[in-house]
Amino acid sequence: MIGNDIVSLDFAKNSKNWKNQRFLDKLFTKTEQNVIKLAQNPFVEIWKLWSLKESAYKLYVQRFNQRFYAPIQFECNFFKDEVTVSKEDFLCNTKTLQNENYVFSIAFQETVEVYSDCIKLKYSNYKYQSATTTLELKKAVSKHFNIAVQHLNVCKSEIGIPKIYFYNQVLPVDISLSHHGHYGAFSLVFK
Template sequence: MVGNDIVDLNEAQHASNWQRERFLNKIFTELEQRYIKDAINPFRMVWRLWSIKEASYKLYTQIYPSRFYNPMGFECTIENNSETARFGDFQCFVETMETSNYIISEARLNKQKLSSEIVKFKTTCQKEQSEELKTRLLNYVGSAYQLKKNEIEIPTLSNGKEQFNVSLTHHGSYGAFVID
């Protein structure tokens, strides 16, 4: 099982006011706010932590199917470039990659290298981006597979015999998919 999340840094720069104290207090724990305060680049740390939380949430909902909003419940720990996230008794390992354009995170139950396929969109229409991402995923795996979603919209790939967990993400000009 795997969860991923991508943040377009240009979009985040223009669309959010992350420096508001109320924003930070609603999303980030005291530990995470210390990471932000102590970071060389607090903006990038905010979105790194957000990406870790979102990827972890997607993994959690694959294991415990439900939909809820509780970013404070997922606490991120970063030690020696090793990242984990906890939600109650749940813990996962996260791998994050930062570029000048985006930050992407993948959450798994075991440590693994990041394997998301990144997509740079030509359009800003979210519906078109979503369709392009799904099309790129299906082209990647071949025509024998279908993308299905369960009752709470968690996607899987299936060819009738095998089923694979998949995570999709898009934000701003970037998207990504990963298969487990």
């Protein structure tokens, strides 16, 4: 299983809430808020922590087949250069890639080989973001399994867990998709 999330930093600048204490209290624990306050760039740190929590949430949903909105329940734990995310008995590892354009995080429980890619998107409307990111994911799966892209389909379960199909057969690959602003990302774990 894999979870991911991407935040377009230019797009996030349009959010007026990121400096609001009520916003911070709804999303981040006191420890996380302290990390934000001490960061060289608090704006980027907020969105890094958000992407870590969101990627962990996506992994949690896959694991427990349960959706809800409670970012404060996911807590980032800091150990030197590593960050884990926990919620009660649930614990996952994370990796984050950040640059001047975006923050991209993945969450996983077992040590697995993850293939991820971040894509610059031409347009920022939701339908375009989703279609383009999904197509790039399908191209990567197509290449791995040597299957024509047009025979692949991504469908979500009732609670939003994506699976990739070759005709009507689920392929042995865990996937996670994310898009925000002018960036999309996908992560794959081949089983």
